[in-house]
């Protein structure tokens with residue numbers, strides 16, 4: 305009897321230690337790279353040691369559980385922007401929860417992947433653009449963590465991280481993608497595509513690609529002091545193009561499939577190249593931008609924003 309009870313205690317103790325170690329390693333593991341996948345990219349193959357994590361945020365639920373896995377020896381957090389199964393229209397995506405969740409996980413760099421329409425003849429379906437500018441033409445969404453008694457104005461003149469863009473461009477060259485090294489991404493509200501009148505107007509604005517999600521993410525990532533850069537996958541010419549009416553669904557799907565494969569190879573390559581700490585200014589983007597004196601910021605707001613603004617507050 306005595307022997308049996310000590311054996312039972314030993315098993316209990318052992319399982320407690322295993323649970324404790326698992327919790328501890330989950331807490332201490334370094335996840336510095338995040339990937340947000342768009343249309344067609346709902347999962348990342350090649351991930352090992354995979355676990356899924358639900359992240360609670362003061363802004364509600366992210367689009368889905370985060371998938372944490374190892375890619376090229378680094379822990380990466382992957383999130384499907386529209387939720388698995390593509391359930392959320394661009395307006396309904398909880399962008400704030402998505403970016404806040406990445407911040408809570410410790411992510412410092414976000415690689416975003418998005419299907420876009422091409423607004424220029426020379427950007428052909430199947431080509432990849434690494435945008436360096438956004439034009440935010442959205443109308444019905446929250447694109448800031450601020451409000452609720454605290455005001456901050458971050459700079460968005462250069463809306464993406466130049467260092468991360470360089471890595472993505474290099475990764476694209478390595479995998480043989482047809483890469484455009486810069487471009488302006490017009491972010492429309494959607495979910496409908498443009499009318500011809502709109503499309504022709506955007507052409508006059510000299511934008512390069514059109515999508516529905518990335519300007520919002522870029523703004524929030526900047527506020528959260530996370531480096532952000534986009535792999536924009538040209539799927540078709542927007543409706544301005546004379547060839548557009550002749551395009552078949554099969555042709556668009558074939559281009560999308562090709563694009564997704566290319567973007568996955570690029571992500572793998574980029575993750576391999578991303579080493580060391582950041583030299584860009586993204587990690588200090590909020591410095592001297594919070595206008596509200598600390599004593600006037602409501603306690604709840606301060607608590608909610610602690611992962612983002614905490615380092616600039618005297619009283620934690």
Ligand SMILES: [Zn+2]
Nearest residue numbers: 465531584586
């Ligand atoms: Zn950066």
